[in-house]
Amino acid sequence: MEFTLYDYALSGNCYKVRLFASILGVNYEKISVEFHPAAEHKSETMLQISPAGTLPILTVGEMVLSETQAMLFWMAKTYDRSGAWWPNNYDPMAQAMVLQWLGFSGDLTATIGQARLNSLFQTPIDRAKVVKCSVTALRRLEAHLTEQSFEQKKFITGVFPTIADLACFPYVALSGDVGTDPGLEHDSYPAIRNWIYEIKSLPGFIPMPGIFEMHQLKDHEADPTIRQVPEG
Ligand SMILES: N[C@@H](CCC(=O)N[C@@H](CS)C(=O)NCC(=O)O)C(=O)O
Structure with a gap:
C-alpha cells in the first residue's frame, strides 16, 4: 500500500x-x-x-x-510517469494556470460543496448567498471551457487533463445534489457537459454516489447475465 x-x-x-x-x-x-x-x-x-x-x-x-x-x-x-497531470515542462505559466484552477476548485468546495452539504445534511449556511455564488462559479467555468473549445482544448488548461480538472470535476458534477435552484442545472452549461463527458471517458475513471459512469453502449456489458442474439 x-x-x-x-x-x-x-x-x-x-x-x-x-x-x-x-x-x-x-x-x-x-x-x-x-x-x-x-x-x-x-x-x-x-x-x-x-x-x-x-x-x-x-x-x-x-x-x-x-x-x-x-x-x-x-x-x-x-x-505519474507521463508528467501530464502536472505540467512537467518547467513552463512557469503552464504551472501557474494549473495552480490558478486548483485555487478555483477551492471556491467550488466553498460554494457548491457547502450548498450540497446544506441540502444533504441541513448544515447551517446562508443558502441564498451560497447558491448565488455557486451559480457564479459555474458560469465562470462555462465561459472558460467555451473559450478553450474555440482552440480545440477539451480541458481546463489545454488539450490534456491536469490535476486542475480532477480538482474541479466533483463539485461541478455533483451540483444537481444541491437542488433545483435556477442556474444549477447542467442543461444550461453545454461546455461543462462536454467536459464532464471527457473526464468520464478517461481510462481509470470511477464513479461515486451522485456521479455515474458513462452509459454502457451495450446492455450485456452492464449485465453479463443478459443474453445476446446469436450471430449468423
Ligand atoms: N481545504 C480542504 C477542505 C476539505 C473539506 O472541506 N472537506 C469537508 C468534507 S468534503 C469537511 O471535512 N468539512 C468539515 C468541516 O469543514 O468542518 C481540502 O481542500 O481538502
Whole structure:
C-alpha cells in the first residue's frame, strides 16, 4: 500500500483522491470515517491525526496532508510517469494556470460543496448567498471551457487533463445534489457537459454516489447475465 486515505464515500473532496489513484493505478489503504451523522472527523482521535478537522486526510509514514490540492500534487509528482497531470515542462505559466484552477476548485468546495452539504445534511449556511455564488462559479467555468473549445482544448488548461480538472470535476458534477435552484442545472452549461463527458471517458475513471459512469453502449456489458442474439 502506497498511502492511507481517511475517506468518506459521499465527500467530493475524498473522491478527487480516489479518482486520481484509480487513474494512476495506485494501491492505497482506505479508512472510512463517518462524517455524518457521527462527525467522526472532529473526534479526538482524528484531530490528533489531522488538526484541520476535515476530510480527506492522506498519510504516508509520518507525513500528513489535509489539503486535497496538495494531495493531488504529491500524487502527480510521485506516481505519474507521463508528467501530464502536472505540467512537467518547467513552463512557469503552464504551472501557474494549473495552480490558478486548483485555487478555483477551492471556491467550488466553498460554494457548491457547502450548498450540497446544506441540502444533504441541513448544515447551517446562508443558502441564498451560497447558491448565488455557486451559480457564479459555474458560469465562470462555462465561459472558460467555451473559450478553450474555440482552440480545440477539451480541458481546463489545454488539450490534456491536469490535476486542475480532477480538482474541479466533483463539485461541478455533483451540483444537481444541491437542488433545483435556477442556474444549477447542467442543461444550461453545454461546455461543462462536454467536459464532464471527457473526464468520464478517461481510462481509470470511477464513479461515486451522485456521479455515474458513462452509459454502457451495450446492455450485456452492464449485465453479463443478459443474453445476446446469436450471430449468423
Ligand atoms: N481545504 C480542504 C477542505 C476539505 C473539506 O472541506 N472537506 C469537508 C468534507 S468534503 C469537511 O471535512 N468539512 C468539515 C468541516 O469543514 O468542518 C481540502 O481542500 O481538502
